[in-house]
Amino acid sequence: MMTEIVLPNDTNGLGNMMGGRLLHLMDKCAAISAQRHANRVCVTASVDNVEFQSAIQEGEVVVIEGQVNRAFHTSMEVELNVWAENPREETHRKCNRAFYTFVALDEEGSPVAIPSIEPQSEDEQARYEGAAKRRDIRLVLAGRKDLEDAASLKEDMLSALTPSTDDVD
Numbered sequence: 151m152m153t154e155i156v157l158p159n160d161t162n163g164l165g166n167m168m169g170g171r172l173l174h175l176m177d178k179c180a181a182i183s184a185q186r187h188a189n190r191v192c193v194t195a196s197v198d199n200v201e202f203q204s205a206i207q208e209g210e211v212v213v214i215e216g217q218v219n220r221a222f223h224t225s226m227e228v229e230l231n232v233w234a235e236n237p238r239e240e241t242h243r244k245c246n247r248a249f250y251t252f253v254a255l256d257e258e259g260s261p262v263a264i265p266s267i268e269p270q271s272e273d274e275q276a277r278y279e280g281a282a283k284r285r286d287i288r289l290v291l292a293g294r295k296d297l298e299d300a301a302s303l304k305e306d307m308l309s310a311l312t313p314s315t316d317d318v319d
Contacts, residue, residue: 152179152214156206167206172232173197176214176248180228183216184252187226188264192252195225196288200248204234211235213242220281224261225253227281249284 152175160171177194184192206212213233218226232246256262269275289295 151216152182152212154212156208156210156212158208161208164205165208167208167210167212169202172206172212172246173200175212176216176230176232176246177250179214179216180230180250180252183218183228184226184250184254187218187221187267188252188254188262190254190256190262190264192226192254195251195253198249198251198284198288200246202246204243204245206232206234206245207236209236209238211237212245217277218267219249219277220285221264221267222285223263225251226264226267227251227284229277249281251285251288 154175156167160167162168177197181192181194211234213235214230215233216228216230219229220227228250230246230248230250231244233242234245235242254262254264267278269278286295286300290297290300
């Protein structure tokens, strides 16, 4: 978890935190989460699905929580959730969510295997399964995987496209 106060230098002309500044902090938090999991230097491979839901104002405190949802062979998905706290009003609201992919590197800068994750709770299991689906989407969109080979996506797409018995007249 990271916290930082939003100062005038971090804001645009409307007094809102600049998106680039927030992404910078999120990348740092994600890197720390990834490095703690892998016990290695980790680098950002991709940033997916950044959702700016609510502006963060000057004077508010940004709270960023990162967690590794799933480890693949050399890469891992880190989920980031961002909240803004207004200390004067004693409010706390969710502002942002994103998924980062990090790759662990050895001393020569080559990808290296990382420890797996064993989900312990239902929430962790849902995050674990969701990470596999998001990875398939990333790989299909990047042209590194055929849709036919993305089993989790294929099943979801087929079930979404197949009419249920409720839909039949």
